[in-house]
């Protein structure tokens with residue numbers, strides 16, 4: 841949806857931090873439905889430059905966990921796993 845929005849000249853922002861109860865109340869969403877994320881959609885005020893991305897090999901693991909570079913624990917949110 842984000843990529844399709846960009847094609848249409850729009851921008852999006854994932855919103856994962858919100859009060860689910862309040863959102864459900866405002867939008868009249870049934871009790872048994874969970875709202876896990878929202879997507880803000882609109883015309884962006886500016887177009888930020890593309891950011892540097894890690895290579896897929898650095899962030900994707902197949903068949904089980906492995907650290908990158910091999911043997912070095914991956915730091916995540918300040919801790920290490």
Ligand SMILES: Cc1cc2nc3c(=O)[nH]c(=O)nc-3n(C[C@H](O)[C@H](O)[C@H](O)COP(=O)(O)O)c2cc1C
Pocket residue numbers: 853854855856857858877
């Ligand atoms: C799962 C998820 C939840 C997010 N929740 C929020 C949010 O609550 N508020 C916010 O301002 N941005 C939120 N974002 C947007 C990120 O802060 C960031 O702007 C966006 O992911 C673009 O950066 P990226 O391309 O490096 O992921 C969220 C992004 C993701 C993927």
